[in-house]
Amino acid sequence: MAVDEQLKSEMARQGIVVTSLQELYNWGRRSSVWPMNFGLACCAIEMIATTMARWDMARFGAEVFRPSPRQADLLIVSGTVTKKMAPQVVRLYNQMPEPRYVIAMGACAISGGPFKQGYNVLKGIDRYIPVDVHIPGCPPRPEALLQAFIELQKKIDAQPLTGEGRPRFLDVDAQGEFPVPEPGEHDLEPTSNKGVWTVPVVIK
Amino acid sequence: MSFVFYILAAITLAGGLAAVLLKNMVHCALAVSIAFAGLAFLFLGLDAQFAGFAQILVYVGAVAILVVFAILLTRSSDTPKDGGVFSRTWLAGLVVAAAVFAVIGWAVLSSVGGLPHEAAVPTVTVLQIGQALMGPYVLPLEIVALLLTVATIGAVIVAIHEKEDAK
Amino acid sequence: MKTVEEIKAAIEAAVPGAGVEVVHNPGPSGQHSLRLDPSHAVEVAKFLRSDAELAFDFLSNVTGVDWPDREVTEKVRVTRPVTRTVDGVEQTVEETVEETRKHVERGCLEVVFHLFSIEKKHGPLVLRMRTVNRTDQVELPSLTPVWRSAEFQEREIFDLYGVVFKGHPDLRRILMWEGFKDHPMRRDYVEPDDFDYEPTAHDEVLARAKAHQAALQAAAVGHEGTGAD
Amino acid sequence: MLGEGILKGLAETARNFVGSYVSKERLTTVEYPEQRIAPIEATRDFPFLVYDGKDWDAGLRCVACQICEKECPPKCIFIEKSKDKKPDAVGKQQFYPARFDIDISVCMSCQICVEVCPFDAIKMNTEFELSTTDRFGGLLLDRQQLAKSNEYYHEIHPTEASGVDARLAAERAAAEAKAKAAAEAAAAKAAAAAASSAAKPAGGEA
């Protein structure tokens, strides 16, 4: 339940109730992240391995793999998202209730990875949906997924309940719908969701 | 006549009314199970504990399920598209029903004075019912058994799909 | 197993006019193949499956190969009349010149079949078939009625190469979505340009990514400009 | 007997349940952030650049030959060759990578860059805790992030690293020997030349 000090003092102004409510809320959220039973490709096997006895994701209370997006909190995009699959992934993400998180697991999910030169491969799922944590690797080791999970927990912990820095789902005005791309004649249309994905202007 | 009676009566009647008025058939089935449950509670109010629970067991637990299945089987769950959930002769039906109610209601109300006011609270145990069933009512019991068996066979024959043709 | 030549003879004995050609494989694998005439392919296939000695009951692999139109450059010596002004008088003179001539060799789509026999435990026998060209006459007979295993693989070739298999029971796209307009495994397929963020690009991809980046930057600047207005 | 197989199965799970309290074999969990599995030497994750000595910039073995860039299957390496040359560990003048980027959001950890590198300059790391919330900043590793000391290399792949060191030492020795020989030869030649030149005038004189 670590809230950094600066945030805490700021919260103190809003009242101790909100602060402790926030702590409780964040603690509850991060301690009970139910992933969706969703595997795409190679990384899905490592994801399954993570839930298995050797690594046991259940220790974090995250073994409750829900088959229905309605009950899931976390979408682990584990593997290559092809252009044929992307609309489905985006729709599934849309159908999850807030608060929802996304881990892009493996090179393919982040950027298309080794398959990015292919005509049917989406170059990163973050073109359509906001990704919280990226795990590089092809596939990442189970420990890497666990580390990403801890990273996600840290991120959740740092999210304030009210005020400026609050996450998207606590904000009335923020975007709540992520349009599903349509398969076109040659490519997906649109090729990215401009509200989510902006290309960094400078290439190193 | 406590207010509990009024509440239960209201629930029962509302359930019944909803069951005959609602458009969606499944809603009707759910409403009628509320009416059945309300009736069961009225039975309880009348110190007929066994009958009340039996009512819930049979009506809410089984008949309602049967009705729901029948609705799904006949694809009546959609609200009909071409308007009108009521029969073309609905007005006549309503008039008849109102007339019947008027007659019965009048009869009840006019005989209010003559009706017994309060009786001693009977304590009926299940044991007594059992003994009665095995004693004076043993013949009706057997007849009911026969009836139920016949009803099973009859209902199954009626409802069964012509599997024999395939075989 | 019999050699390809023997099989060819057997086929020609069984299916008159089959038009089978032996295609020699120069590599060390020694898997020579038979090119079938599409019009007799199904009969030949049935023969190969049912012949007691060959008994190729197992069609393992079906695949397409794209041979695009090739520009063949050759040097030809040509003799032609040339009008020339010699001493103020126009004359027609026969002259022999060496000329570089380019002509386009028509490409085709080829389908390759690998047959094995489970009963006799031999194989592979490689069969090939070619379409007339790559654009409009791309029909070949389907071997799915003979070997069911061709079903998905022929669909795949239809999807990725655009070979139309006549007699296939369910010829739809299999890997790409319905409504996709191209045949991506063809060699002249142009991939959709979606290289937006390519920090380590090379060559062609780099050029594309740069173009993209420039466009985006321009758009961003333009956007800011309008925003300032 | 109906139910026998079910009972057998129940006994099996019960054995595992009880076993999980007594035997390590039946409780295989490694509690990750605190416990880790014993490091496996051959493990590979992402490439890094080896440097010798203390200064990462000066000690990089990479000479920007760009073979790995060409051979990398997913094309995740980007190298910009320097204009000038710097002396390498041996002291030979070499190009060096002015830029060396690896996009680990693309890298498939295939180790082909390591195999094709003729200079033992690029090796595979074992570090896997690279998850980040920063898509663009966190996953593009530049020269400095990639540079790891030879000591680090020894730490993670001791056997392989000592092999490489031995080979390099041998090469270096060979190079030195060659250089020495060359120098000697040159010296000898020079001496001979000097001698001959010394002799020439003499001869000329003679």
Added chain:
Amino acid sequence: MTPLAGYLLVAALLFAIGLAGALTRRNAILVLIGIELMLNAANLNLIAFWRYGPHPEALTGMMFAIFSIAVAAAEAAVGLGLVISIHRHAQTADLDEMNRMKG
């Protein structure tokens, strides 16, 4: 008003509702539901009369009610079975339509 009269009135009202439903609705299943409601109203009467009658210890009304429940259940089973069977042939559970098809 005596309690008995209250129960009787409720029963009468329920009966009327059931009757109205049975007479006005087009769907055969709903007609059956109406009939069930009417049967239940009668059951309520039976129990009310038993409770306020002269000899509640004789259990007559109560036993009748229990038997009635059983009979009504059997009726429901057969009735709904009939509806399903008719639906299979006529492809409708609409009584008006069934009539139309008949005539």
Added chain:
Amino acid sequence: MTKIGTKLGFGRKKKPEGWNRPPVIEQTSEGELLEVAMGPHHPSTHGVFRMNLALDGERVIRLKPEFGYLHRNHEKLGEGQSYLASMPYTDRLDYLCSLTNNWAYALAVEKLTGQQVPERAEYLRVILSELTRFQNHAGTIGFLMQDMGCSGTPLMYAFREREKILDLFEELTGSRMMCNYMRFGGCRVDATPAWLDATRKVVAGLPAFLDEFEALLRSNEILMARTQGVGILPPDLAVNAGITGPLLRASGVNYDIRKVDHYGIYDRFNFKVPLGDHGDVYDRFMIRMLEMRESLKILDQALKEIPGGPVVDPKAKIRGFRPKPGEAYGRIESPKGELGFYLISDGGPNPYRYRVRPPSLINLTVLEDMSLGQNVADVVLILGSVDIVMGEVDR
């Protein structure tokens, strides 16, 4: 085709022409058809496979598989890069068995170039591919049980052993799953004696695991009731539809490429091919179970006999690899069936045509035939018993 079981209508009657189309099921009850899509996100489809089902109650009347949700353009990528660069991509085909994929590809390239493989490398290949087969079969059974609703226990046990094998892979090749280990003309690195000892130890422990697995599953009444007589695949159809691997052998057809082609050095080992008589899901489950035991036999022999020597052909080139023009089709018995690579070389550094013959995809040809008329819950099992990996199906 050797002797074929005769139980359950397993006749060898030749069917009339056109028999190989899936039967059309006439709808018998009066319920309407429920059109359900299973997948691409569905817990039972092992990835992103999709089946369009038409259900009558719970009975399957129509089933149309739909692919391509993981079509990663493997073949196109293979044609655009060097022979060696395709090797790590083959790992990602059937991502549960990267080493057998490696082998198949290496074999095809070796056929294309006529390269020789040193003996030690052959032994290592056999050891690794049998370990791969073991972990794949264990995992498949685990996933099958998961589909059957086992709350993960058999899968966990399978993965417990799989982790041990993966540790061996990692120790030798550097990666748990994407080994990228084999090279044209041998293997990338040599196995140390310590690794061989560790492998011997792990292999010695595996029979105990199999015993445990069998106690848990083999005679379980629910499992038998669920799987026996479900998804029957007659041998005629299996052969005609190009089915390979355990699926084919469960139908009683004796065809194991290790025995037929004797690729590598498989003719040196003493092992048998288990065959099923019924061709149903239970047979497929049991054939995998028994094949694991046979794999252990091979492993025992290979680990005992492994000779010394180099692991890679010293003439083999890593860079500048340009096979002469020609073509080759190389195939092996992968855990899923016949995995073949078809390569055409035009003399350049990249293959002109690079084709993978995916056993998973072709084994799915008969999914519809096996599933029609079955319960929807059976379809899940049938799919699980086919053992598909989408990376290979869609490539």
Added chain:
Amino acid sequence: MVEKLDQIFVLLSHWLVGFLPAGLQQAAGIVIGVVVIVCLYPALFALAVLMERKGLGRMQNRYGPNRVGPYGILQPIADGIKSLTKEDIVPLSADSAVHFLAPIVVVVASFMGFAVLPMGRNMVLVDMDAGLLFYFAMGASTELAVFMAGWSSRNKYSLLGAMRAVAQMISYEVPLLLSSVAVVMITGSLSLTKIVSAQNAYTGIFPHWYIFTPWGFAGFLMYAISTTAETNRSPFDLPEGESEIVAGYHTEYSGFKFALFFLGEYVAMFSISGLGTTLFLGGWSAPFSFLTWIPSWIWFFSKLMLSICVFIWLRGTLPRLRQDQLMNFAWKFVLPLSLINLLVAALWRFLGEGWQRWVFCSAILLIAYVFMGLQEARSDHFGPRSYRYAE
């Protein structure tokens, strides 16, 4: 002292009520009882969920949740907070009113059963003459609730799941009822308190629990099977069989509505195991006469948790049945056997004391079991197989 400890909750309640005016005392006592039920079982639910996750973990060679709070004990609370703050999604085409009501009906119906369960000596909310009938009447309403959930979602998987659930629940309700009837026949009462006190006697040190009679043992097995099916637990968890129909009837439920289904399932499990304990395992009575000094409520709850452990154990081991097999099993195996069990229970009384009745009754049941078992196996053509090998 022992007596006091046994009655500690009763005394506590009396003491608390004592502060109130006399007219309210009775009502307040009832309210306290109700509050205890409504608070205790959700707490037990949390415990059971944790136990299940950890127990399954141990069966699968891992730890299970152990990081949220010491030893992971706060895990259920975190899950609760998370569910509470999750967005609630109701599909647009769903029937929103019914969609909303379904989880509430599930919870209410599963709580109502506790009214008649004696949780210790003198610890029962209402001791009704028709207690058992009341219990089953309440249990019957769950079926409707499940149907409501599945139908109102208008999702194909939900509807399939709901139809499966309803078919399954009605099929297993009959053997459930019949196996309880055997107990009633011997006890002669529908009141659960009386059923417990009838078993609270000892021969030597051994109790007179019904499970220790042939008909009771068979009845208990039938009851246990039906219970597992009624609560949709593995191996009868078809209605939510995720490998086939995603999440069954609660596919479209999110947030706390889903949690309510989850809670309803567990509370129903508690109540139905409580009933089983009461009917066959002597309720709150001690297993040996020399252990009677341990408070009765401890016995009741330990028996309850033990049965939950068995549920978990089954879940960790068994695969799922198929719909047709499930139905066949109910109607062609469990139901006939429980009917035979009724006959055996009657014989038990008529044969009188003595060894004959033990032999006779056991023999009938055993023969019936073997016969029916063979029948079952034969009708599905299953059995162990042998395999041939090719070289």
Added chain:
Amino acid sequence: MSDMVSTPYFSLAILFFAALGFGLAPLGLAWLWGRVFAPPKPNAIKNAIYECGLESKGDAWVQFNSAYYLYAIIFLIFDVEAVFLLPFAVAFTGLGAAACLAMLVFVLMLVEGLAWAWAKGVLTWA
């Protein structure tokens, strides 16, 4: 008042309302949370029917298989049987052989119905 309290139904009613409250209170709390902090944002995609990530085609409310109905009939009959069996069972300890025989006849008659249905194949799931 005390009259009402002493009936068992009062306790049942209290339990009923408590259970109802237990169901409603968290839903209310969740709703309140949504109002105050996390505004629900329904939209057409999110609130569409879930179908494996595809757009749902066809209605779920279709006409069902009649197998369910047959089971329901037999269940209903046995439910009614139980209503008669329970009083009998309660009275059983005091009953003579004749009464038990009567009950046996009752049960056997229903079993006959079951056996008929079994033989007819009704109990075999289609």
